[in-house]
Amino acid sequence: MTFAWPRAAAVARKEWFHIRRDPFTMTLALVMPLVMVVIYGVAIDFNVKNVRLSVSDSDQTQASRRLIDTFSSSGYFRVRRDFSPNQTVEDVVAERARAALIIPPQFEKDIWSGRTTRAQILLDGADNSTVVPVSQYVGAIQTLASERIAGADMTPPYDLRTRFLFNPELNSRWFIIPGVIVVIMAILSIFLTSMTVAREWENGSMELLLSTPVEPLEIIVGKAAPYAFLGALAVVFVYIIARAAFGVPFRGHIWVFGLGCLIFLLTYLAQGLFISIATKQQTLAMQFSMLTGMMPSVILSGFVFPIASMPKFFWYFTMLLPARWFMIISRHCFLEGSSFFELSVPFAALSLSCLGMTALAARRFKRTLE
Amino acid sequence: MMNRTLVGFIKKELIQALRDPRMKFIIFMAPIVEMTVFGIAISNEVKNIRLAALFTANDFVLRDVYERAIDGGWFIPARAAGETTQDPFELVRSGDADAVLVPPEGGFTRALGRGGAQLQLLVDATNVTQAQSVESYMKAIIADTLQADLGASPRPPPIEFDVRVLFNPSLDTAIFMVPGVMTMLMVLTTLILANIGIVREKEMGTFEMLISAPISKSEVIFGKTLPYVLIGMTNLPLLLAIAMLVFHVPLRGSLIALVAATLAFVCTTVAMGTLISTFCQNQQQASMASFLFMFPAIMFSGLIFPIENMPVSVQWLAFIDPLAHYLSLLRNIMLRGGDLRTSAWHICVLFILAAASAAASFRRFRTTLS
Numbered sequence: 169m170t171f172a173w174p175r176a177a178a179v180a181r182k183e184w185f186h187i188r189r190d191p192f193t194m195t196l197a198l199v200m201p202l203v204m205v206v207i208y209g210v211a212i213d214f215n216v217k218n219v220r221l222s223v224s225d226s227d228q229t230q231a232s233r234r235l236i237d238t239f240s241s242s243g244y245f246r247v248r249r250d251f252s253p254n255q256t257v258e259d260v261v262a263e264r265a266r267a268a269l270i271i272p273p274q275f276e277k278d279i280w281s282g283r284t285t286r287a288q289i290l291l292d293g294a295d296n297s298t299v300v301p302v303s304q305y306v307g308a309i310q311t312l313a314s315e316r317i318a319g320a321d322m323t324p325p326y327d328l329r330t331r332f333l334f335n336p337e338l339n340s341r342w343f344i345i346p347g348v349i350v351v352i353m354a355i356l357s358i359f360l361t362s363m364t365v366a367r368e369w370e371n372g373s374m375e376l377l378l379s380t381p382v383e384p385l386e387i388i389v390g391k392a393a394p395y396a397f398l399g400a401l402a403v404v405f406v407y408i409i410a411r412a413a414f415g416v417p418f419r420g421h422i423w424v425f426g427l428g429c430l431i432f433l434l435t436y437l438a439q440g441l442f443i444s445i446a447t448k449q450q451t452l453a454m455q456f457s458m459l460t461g462m463m464p465s466v467i468l469s470g471f472v473f474p475i476a477s478m479p480k481f482f483w484y485f486t487m488l489l490p491a492r493w494f495m496i497i498s499r500h501c502f503l504e505g506s507s508f509f510e511l512s513v514p515f516a517a518l519s520l521s522c523l524g525m526t527a528l529a530a531r532r533f534k535r536t537l538e
Numbered sequence: 539m540m541n542r543t544l545v546g547f548i549k550k551e552l553i554q555a556l557r558d559p560r561m562k563f564i565i566f567m568a569p570i571v572e573m574t575v576f577g578i579a580i581s582n583e584v585k586n587i588r589l590a591a592l593f594t595a596n597d598f599v600l601r602d603v604y605e606r607a608i609d610g611g612w613f614i615p616a617r618a619a620g621e622t623t624q625d626p627f628e629l630v631r632s633g634d635a636d637a638v639l640v641p642p643e644g645g646f647t648r649a650l651g652r653g654g655a656q657l658q659l660l661v662d663a664t665n666v667t668q669a670q671s672v673e674s675y676m677k678a679i680i681a682d683t684l685q686a687d688l689g690a691s692p693r694p695p696p697i698e699f700d701v702r703v704l705f706n707p708s709l710d711t712a713i714f715m716v717p718g719v720m721t722m723l724m725v726l727t728t729l730i731l732a733n734i735g736i737v738r739e740k741e742m743g744t745f746e747m748l749i750s751a752p753i754s755k756s757e758v759i760f761g762k763t764l765p766y767v768l769i770g771m772t773n774l775p776l777l778l779a780i781a782m783l784v785f786h787v788p789l790r791g792s793l794i795a796l797v798a799a800t801l802a803f804v805c806t807t808v809a810m811g812t813l814i815s816t817f818c819q820n821q822q823q824a825s826m827a828s829f830l831f832m833f834p835a836i837m838f839s840g841l842i843f844p845i846e847n848m849p850v851s852v853q854w855l856a857f858i859d860p861l862a863h864y865l866s867l868l869r870n871i872m873l874r875g876g877d878l879r880t881s882a883w884h885i886c887v888l889f890i891l892a893a894a895s896a897a898a899s900f901r902r903f904r905t906t907l908s
Contacts, residue, residue, distance in 0.1 A: 190819075190820075190822075190823070192818070192819065192823045193822055193823055193826060196823070196826040196827065196830060197826070199830070200826070200829070200830055200833075203830065203833075203834065204833060204834075207833075207834055207837055208837075210849070210852070211837070211838075211848050211849060211852040212837065212843050212848075213843070213847055213848075214666050214667050214843070215666075215847075216844055216847055217847055218846045218847060219844075219846070220846060235697070257704075258877075260704060260874075261874050261875070261877050261880075262877045262879065262880045263866065263870070263877075263880055266844075266846070279696055279697065282696075284694050284695070284696060284697075284698050285696065285697055285698070286698050286699070286700050287697065287698075287699055287700070288699070288700045288702065289699045289700065289701045289702070290702050290703075290704050291701065291702070291703045291704065292704060292705070292874075293703040293704050293705040293706030293707065293709070293713075293714075293873070294704075294705045294706065294717075294869040294870070294873035294874050295840070295844065295869065296582050296714030296715060296718070296841075297582065297840065297841070297842060297843060297844045298844050299582075299703060299706075299709070299714070300582055300583060300671070301667075301670070303701060303703075304670065304671070304674045306699055306701055307674065307677075307678070309699075310695060310697060310698065310699050311695065313697045314695040314696050314697045317696075317697060318696035318697055320695060320696045322695060324680075324681065324684070325650060325653065325655065325684065325688075326646075326649075326650060326654075326655040326656065326657055326680070326684070327654065327655065327656045327657070328657050328658075328659055328676065328677060328680060329656060329657070329658050329659065330658075330659045330660075330661060330673045330676075331658065331659070331660050331661070332661055332663035332669050333627070333630050333631075333660055333661060333662055333663055334662065334663055334664050335663035335664060335666065335669070336663065338663055338666045338669060338670065339666070340666050342664075342666075343664060343665055343666045355829060359822075359825055359826065359829070360822070360826075363821060363822040363825055364822060367820075367821070367822065447560065449558075450734075450738070450821040450822070450825075451561070451731075451734050451735075451738065451821065452558070452560055452561060452564065454730070454734060454821065454825045455561075455564040455568070455730070456564070457825075458726065458730070459564070459568055459572070462829070463572065463576075467576055467579070467580060468575075468579060468580075472842055473579070473580040473581065473582075474584060474665060474668055476584075476585065476586040476587065476588075476636075477581055477583055477584055477585040477586060478578075478579045478580070478581075479578060479579070482578070482579045499664055500633075503664050504631055504664065506631070506632075506633075510632060510633070
């Protein structure tokens with residue numbers, strides 16, 4: 169017997185009824201993208217602001233007050249006054265402040281006598297998310313304060329003009345939303361397929377299906393198709409929100425992006441299928457989907473943590489992740505407007521992993537049948 | 539409370555959860571593997587930025603800037619470094635370089651001699667944080683180079699900040715990231731296992747059987763949830779061992795406080811998992827719902843973005859996010875040395891959250907069962 173589309177379509181229709189009968193899954197599949205995009209669009213900003221700074225001013229002069237003023241008027245810090253240096257350290261320990269500024273006595277005197285005067289900055293090294301940006305701000309404020317308070321000419325003999333390409337206003341959303349699409353697709357496709365097919369095994373209805381004239385491949389295609397459709401629907405949904413509500417530009421070709429989506433979706437559907445065949449049990453299928461699908465595509469794909477900064481080993485290891493390649497395709501399509509030819513490497517890698525995953529799933533499926 | 543029925547119940551539940559060797563792997567080995575992998579792989583620091591500089595043979599200052607940048611460790615040479623013919627914009631767009639230094643006409647060295655030299659830095663701003671880091675790294679490198687090359691040691695700034703990073707003076711990435719990774723892994727096992735464990739019984743119809751058995755409702759609920767609290771607690775020594783032995787993360791506070799904090803957190807996540815389970819009919823729904831909970835929970839925990847940076851309305855969400863409190867506790871107890879009042883506050887909030895979710899799920903159980 170050979171592959172027949174009508175039979176696959178019949179399986180797909182049955183699966184689609186199943187999804188429709190279960191409005192909860194359907195809602196979740198469509199609400200989740202919305203929640204994720206809104207969270208990122210509204211709540212998340214990489215540009216760190218409102219850093220609570222605890223200040224102890226032992227000098228109490230005009231110069232020291234102007235220094236504190238420089239911090240508070242920069243917009244990055246929320247200043248909180250304290251009495252002693254010890255108290256500022258306590259503030260950092262007790263989470264009341266993320267950073268401390270300790271101005272020594274004689275601060276103003278030192279400036280007028282022409283010596284370099286030193287104020288101490290303490291950063292909360294327990295909080296990874298603020299240390300790096302805050303230390304950058306501090307450098308800028310050092311120059312600003314030297315100019316404003318001591319009247320020093322700090323202009324360097326050159327003028328560095330930075331042009332931020334593709335995202336001139338450094339809008340975090342433009343960076344994160346093309347990545348969210350990748351994460352959403354990964355989660356929807358891998359979870360939904362692995363769980364549904366695992367349930368069929370768990371209930372024993374898979375054996376029943378296999379004893380019918382429907383071919384195994386037809387079952388697979390039929391089962392996966394509705395979820396592929398749901399995944400594609402979620403992408404369109406997120407795309408519209410990204411463009412309409414958050415003004416993320418799309419500079420590439422829609423068909424390049426669409427092709428990337430399709431291959432990526434197929435890869436993760438195959439992976440979900442593989443997991444379900446290997447585990448045949450929903451609890452396990454879910455845990456393995458989490459372990460091999462969701463966590464890597466959130467953490468190791470370059471979504472927020474840059475791959476280039478990882479140790480060399482991970483630079484190679486992450487090449488195995490389809491999410492890493494699709495992340496590149498998605499970001500390039502949105503922001504840089506790359507052509508298909510320029511994205512040939514990610515596309516080749518993605519196709520390769522798609523083929524590999526499908527082959528793996530098909531082989532495992534066959535072996536289970538024999 | 540702790541009667542024989544309950545003990546028997548818990549025993550049965552533990553045996554059932556751990557019967558499958560693959561499940562044992564998921565519960566005990568997966569966190570160890572993930573902890574190691576993520577602890578090594580991820581950081582907020584930006585490294586290995588591909589830099590190109592378009593200098594001619596006699597532009598020695600710019601060449602020095604470039605070489606210093608490469609030697610400094612943050613930058614690596616881009617594929618097409620040092621060729622003057624290429625369009626710098628194309629270099630970035632094609633993905634050959636992340637940043638390009640473009641000298642003014644006639645070279646940077648000569649322009650410096652004339653005064654008012656302009657140097658352009660083109661940065662791929664697709665990744666916002668990376669772009670900002672590149673700019674500030676570059677400023678520092680250029681300043682250093684000019685000082686060394688032209689001997690024009692500019693007068694030291696009259697006001698200098700002495701920046702110290704408390705608790706992690708060597709800026710060890712693992713120390714920054716490990717508390718966050720621990721938080722994520724603890725919630726993965728507890729919340730999802732508890733949720734799925736209950737929903738599975740519901741799906742199979744065995745939950746109704748339990749209800750009709752001669753045991754009280756609270757015995758059923760505690761019997762179903764306490765095992766997951768136990769399993770969650772066994773993860774603590776494993777993760778702590780990896781943190782301390784592999785990553786040399788200090789434990790500066792008391793172990794007792796850490797155990798208390800973890801117990802509070804695990805109770806909260808199991809209670810929340812139970813509450814989520816009351817809304818789900820089958821395991822597929824449960825997995826989607828857990829994910830819908832976990833994604834924002836991770837985002838609002840302060841692991842990737844600082845909480846004080848979020849809008850006030852969202853900060854309230856962060857307040858009821860158990861992950862935010864546990865992350866604060868881990869940072870506080872492991873890194874800062876454990877200010878007692880801060881720890882007590884977070885543990886109290888966690889227990890209140892646990893009690894509230896437990897009460898809510900009791901109510902939901904009562905209404906669905908009667």
